[in-house]
Amino acid sequence: MRALSILGSTGSVGASTLDVVRRNPDAFRVEALTARRRVTELAEQCAEFRPTLAVVADPNSAGQLREELRKRGLSTAAASGVDGLARAATLPEADTVVAAIVGSAGLLPTLAAAEAAKRVLLANKESAVMAGGLLMEAVGRNGATLIPIDSEHNAIFQCLPSAGVVADAGVDRILLTASGGPFLDMAPEELADVTPEQACAHPNWDMGRKISVDSATMMNKGLEIIEACRLFGVEPERVQVVVHPQSIIHSLVQYRDGSVLAQLGNPDMRTPIAHALAWPERIESGAEPLDLFDVGRLDFREPDLERFPCLGLAMEAAIAGGGQPIWLNAANEIAVQAFLDGRIPFSAIAALIASVLAECRASSPGTLEEIIGADREARQKAREKLADFAI
Numbered sequence: 001m002r003a004l005s006i007l008g009s010t011g012s013v014g015a016s017t018l019d020v021v022r023r024n025p026d027a028f029r030v031e032a033l034t035a036r037r038r039v040t041e042l043a044e045q046c047a048e049f050r051p052t053l054a055v056v057a058d059p060n061s062a063g064q065l066r067e068e069l070r071k072r073g074l075s076t077a078a079a080s081g082v083d084g085l086a087r088a089a090t091l092p093e094a095d096t097v098v099a100a101i102v103g104s105a106g107l108l109p110t111l112a113a114a115e116a117a118k119r120v121l122l123a124n125k126e127s128a129v130m131a132g133g134l135l136m137e138a139v140g141r142n143g144a145t146l147i148p149i150d151s152e153h154n155a156i157f158q159c160l161p162s163a164g165v166v167a168d169a170g171v172d173r174i175l176l177t178a179s180g181g182p183f184l185d186m187a188p189e190e191l192a193d194v195t196p197e198q199a200c201a202h203p204n205w206d207m208g209r210k211i212s213v214d215s216a217t218m219m220n221k222g223l224e225i226i227e228a229c230r231l232f233g234v235e236p237e238r239v240q241v242v243v244h245p246q247s248i249i250h251s252l253v254q255y256r257d258g259s260v261l262a263q264l265g266n267p268d269m270r271t272p273i274a275h276a277l278a279w280p281e282r283i284e285s286g287a288e289p290l291d292l293f294d295v296g297r298l299d300f301r302e303p304d305l306e307r308f309p310c311l312g313l314a315m316e317a318a319i320a321g322g323g324q325p326i327w328l329n330a331a332n333e334i335a336v337q338a339f340l341d342g343r344i345p346f347s348a349i350a351a352l353i354a355s356v357l358a359e360c361r362a363s364s365p366g367t368l369e370e371i372i373g374a375d376r377e378a379r380q381k382a383r384e385k386l387a388d389f390a391i
């Protein structure tokens, strides 16, 4: 039986993970659950899954969490803040950590889990974008295991011959599929004024609000190019984005001999989550089996970089390397939050990021301190510029 610590259990990936666990009670038990501040929901999850530890990231909600656990008669210990998250990520009782916090807040706990030699199931792509080198180094040095949950990277992992290693496997290219999001075919003049509700209404996937906006701008695919480079050790030039509106093929690996391997399935995060949880075995996920006659056809297009400037910015940052991916990610987080808060229009997301990246000096942040410093500097720049792009 595997023992899980689920970081970000109240989110979309967290809830899907708990659903897979619910269907496989003999294979998994839950040792730790964490949320930012949705305390009631977290306590309800504790009542169902009976973990040893519950953590709320917001320190002001710690008392409320204790009270909610007590009301339910639970013996689950409560912790809070950054230290609480680190405790959940390194809990001796857990062998597997599901890294499903959104954004840069996931970096420290994900790294801590790798340092503690856990089996790390990675949804938090932002940590791979910011510090993929450090993360993979920590995985290697400590004998940890990293299995991607992001559906594309999980597909690539499944299409590679041995545990996600590209080197010497005869791999020519990675073909990263993209749905194109809700605005794939919208008229360009309408695109400037789309609302957060429109941006979050993804045609194929039901996800948290930040990644939904990233899918609408296609920054999500840009971050995923960088994530693929970090996780599989390939150069950005060998990762090609393929727009595939049906989201049935989750990505492909093209080999030197002309073979192309793909992983297919209905768009349901429970499939990659179940794969990562059980690997190298296979378990029930709850996803509907794929019916190719129902699907009927699979379409492919080249990405339109004029319509989706964020994708171009991310490609350039991936190739430039150094501090650029960190700055890209930080500026994007600020821009997306400002858009969700109604402070800047949709079209300003890319404009703001471009303007921040223009000020990124050549550097190569390698240590955690340098990475966090670069992230902080880029966020500061992005916040200063928000007024220039305000609605």
Ligand code: NAD
Residues within 6 Å of the ligand: 007, 008, 009, 010, 011, 012, 013, 014, 034, 035, 036, 037, 038, 057, 100, 101, 102, 103, 105, 123, 124, 125, 126, 149, 150, 151, 205, 206, 207, 208, 209, 210, 211, 269
């Ligand atoms: P979400 O917004 O639904 O959930 C985020 C979780 O993180 C919640 O539990 C929230 O409480 C917690 N959280 C948020 N901010 C925090 C903070 N500052 N400190 C501690 N905890 C915090 O997000 P999601 O859609 O589940 O995505 C989670 C991660 O997985 C993201 O990195 C996303 O890119 C990635 N991902 C998601 C999907 C998907 O289908 N939702 C697919 C692939 C990858």
Ligand code: MG
Residues within 6 Å of the ligand: 150, 151, 152, 153, 224
């Ligand atoms: Mg993805």
